[in-house]
Amino acid sequence: DVKVTQSSRYLVKRTGEKVFLECVQDMDHENMFWYRQDPGLGLRLIYFSYDVKMKEKGDIPEGYSVSREKKERFSLILESASTNQTSMYLCASSLWSYEAFFGQGTRLTVV
């Protein structure tokens, strides 16, 4: 089975901190994604990567950056955390442009 592992289930950070969310997949998938999920807004794509060192902006990239130095690892970086970035963050990977496999999610609270 595909396994996508996010480094933390719950995080509490202070406004202005630099925050790193890590995601690792073990199925050699080319594509990796970061979404945030908020009530009433659904899943919104922040960034995705289709190869090592390649990245593309999703629908809401402002305030975020990403890093993909190795195929199995995709990191989301909040450069200066703000309270409006409090959310559930979901990492996913896929081999094709469908059938995404998700991690368990990171519930981030910025205070």
Added chain:
Amino acid sequence: TQLLEQSPQFLSIQEGENLTVYCNSSSVFSSLQWYRQEPGEGPVLLVTVVTGGEVKKLKRLTFQFGDARKDSSLHITAAQPGDTGLYLCAGADQGGSEKLVFGKGTKLTVNP
């Protein structure tokens, strides 16, 4: 940008009832997926439908892809409390990228 509209947004039923949720778009998709998400967890893939008119069954769940590949439905027979969750449909973006487009989901509650 392609959109997927899901209905209803919320559904609360009693154990044993049948239900159908819908996923509609004005765009054609090469495939659609259905996911179920439990509170505090990531979505889990249930099924992928690829061919127009295709019907797939997964125990008490029946998935159908519309003939024109613009819509899909999920029917649950004799719902159980364990079916409670957020049901999401998703389709591959047709703009040549590797993105998935997600609907906002149907939140299903099955009461014992």
